[in-house]
Amino acid sequence: MDKGLTVRLHQQAEIPLDVAFSVAPGEAMALVGPSGSGKTTTLRAIAGLYHAAEGRIACNGATWFDSAAGIHLPARQRRAGLVFQSYALFPHLTALANVMEALNDTPRETRREAATALLARVHLDGLEDRRPAQLSGGEQQRVAVARALARRPDVLLLDEPFSAVDRVTRRKLRRELAELRRDLPMPMVLVTHDLDDVTRLADRLCVMHKGRILQSGSVSDVMTRPASAEIAELLDLAADDA
């Protein structure tokens, strides 16, 4: 597949991984599984923050990682917008400056305008000059999303994006992200424990356990027809976690 994201990773040691999946442009794939199932490691490998032993990662025709060919593009050279679980906002910079940092390949004179527009897109107008410590958890999450989008990424990666906020904020943010997602042309990979995140945000679902994909398919297929008792149990656990 030239367009979209293709991922194939394999390794035995350290963190066992054996995953292969593709995500089309505009499609959202959720990686679900218990802690230690390898979902965050997979996401980090896509972003270039983890170097898997073997495999290949390509996005929109560009090879980001190919162990056979000795290619491993560093994170800064991959157009991957990553929303960290703890947001990882730069604490000494304002919301606007956080987004502007990710716009460093945009002409200097239009950076401020572009960052302001991105913050408005995530409903943060008027809060541009606040530092992360002066923002609520939900507002910080929005800044993290705006910053991830600022790179005009070829893929959007979200690592447990709602885990640090309360239930009410989580519902609100989820609704906003679902709306935002409709206009985003790139593939999206979402790591979550929460099946509500999956049903509201994802088109497809990969159930992972111990570094392997146990089942993947459309969200409704996997949820209604789990391929084994183990998968049903894992999905039940995810539902309980939520």
Add this chain to the structure above:
Amino acid sequence: MDWEAFWLTIRLGGLTVLLLIPAAILTGRWLAATRMRGRAIVEAGLALPLVLPPTVVGFYLMIAFGSGAWFGQMFERLFGQTLVFTFEGLLLASLIVNIPFAVQPIQRAFEAVGPELREAAASCGLSRWRTLWRIELPLAWPGILTGTVLTFAHTLGEFGVVLMVGGSIPGETRTIAIAIYDRVQAFDEAAAGQMAAVLLLVSLATIAASYMLTQRIGRRYG
């Protein structure tokens, strides 16, 4: 009051800070992020001047700087002068004994920045230098300030190493700490007391200024 010794001490402290802090920033940043196997050995080597008696450090430096050692000989061949009992030798000794005072607070400050912000910077497409300049240095600034102040204050008060490497040559190696000692030896307690008070005030002012700046930075990033 031996103003010549006072200004020589200030010049020594200033030059030590100017030359050591940039190197300490690079070393501290490297140590904070490296997963190299021999990291503990490197750290132990850099911390040695902290645990060794100053006279021991001074003794080894005096031997190394002397014309009987390869280092002293090499320096003499390159610059046509000896290192022992010169300001240059004193400066080099000051740089060496201050390494832990400069590197350790800076390293801890870079460690406190954490790997996640570095990863976020990489994900934002920032180059290594831009990450250092825009993200890490501003966040590690209180640690850099602490390293600077400790280095400067420690240079003002250093006695054992200065005595071993520099002796007490007026205008060349006699620092204020040595001048105080000389005055006490000469039973001139009034002059010794005056210089001790000046040293105390300068040290207090330097440390107070650093605390105030650190607090201000803390409030800004709250």
